[in-house]
């Protein structure tokens with residue numbers, strides 16, 4: 001029963017802890033069970049259960065509309081769709097899209113992402129997109145897809161196809177497990193596109209599927225090993241007023257998501273930035289009172305991220321690092337290190353987000369706040 005806290009102090013914590021199971025469930029649904037990593041065996045053409053017409057896999061462009069946390073999932077997906085599948089992808093806040101829609105392009109898939117399936121801005125955006133496309137003088141090939149945790153929602157009625165996120169009802173106002181489920185669905189979608197478009201080597205595919213299958217255990221490990229240390233770190237920063245979360249590449253979206261979790265549950269003024277962009281002005285904010293959290297998984301952007309973190313430290317800011325690099329020399333940079341399991345950089349958002357959810361939760365509890373029902377907001381924004 002999703003409305004029973006099952007011994008957890010809050011729904012938010014319970015839902016954070018459900019994430020391994022949610023990932024397992026989504027993978028069981030979207031990955032074909034008979035597809036194994038033995039490349040000598042006769043593999044089914046694709047490892048994914050995504051019943052789209054062939055023509056849809058040939059789209060020239062993808063446009064994503066969503067709000068809040070769902071938009072952040074869209075921003076991670078933008079990296080996967082562009083870097084893995086090579087499809088030009090745009091993401092816009094649904095509320096901005098309504099007054100400033102993307103230019104009309106042919107052969108385009110519009111994706112609306114909404115946990116509730118009822119967010120007014122997102123429903124309005126999908127209607128605007130459909131209307132503009134159908135009223136165009138030239139015939140534009142168009143498809144619409146909804147990604148939602150509520151398969152019976154208004155969104156489902158508005159789109160051609162729906163991919164459910166299978167996270168179970170989410171009660172806490174702060175989205176946690178539904179974000180994780182959105183990432184799984186988007187990752188499978190991007191990989192399915194990459195396979196059909198033949199832009200992924202067989203080895204890359206085999207490796208990525210194997211890595212995806214490790215995720216539930218790795219999230220479990222993160223929860224087991226990091227929950228207590230994060231509670232201790234949270235005690236140090238209970239009274240912090242400002243926080244900057246830095247990420248690069250696809251972890252910029254996780255920085256935005258971490259900052260949103262902090263804002264809505266702890267009321268700390270928190271901002272997410274791309275590490276490089278942060279140097280162009282915002283770094284002037286830093287002093288010993290501003291907490292900086294650097295998301296620094298091993299990979300292409302690791303060295304640059306570490307340089308950004310070092311710079312923050314030089315400017316006096318206390319520094320938390322979320323990383324899977326454990327060499328002692330690097331460790332010295334961070335005042336507090338939260339270690340997540342080793343993973344390919346491409347899949348790192350699955351593991352870097354959970355420490356931020358736990359940190360926001362722990363600080364909110366220490367501040368004595370109503371974690372599951374923050375002030376001024378409701379779970380779903382229907383006008």
Ligand code: AGP
Nearest residue numbers: 068069070114115116119174175
């Ligand atoms: C997430 O923690 C927030 N409560 C909020 O930003 C939310 O993601 C947003 O309102 C969108 O909701 P939806 O996914 O139901 O459309």
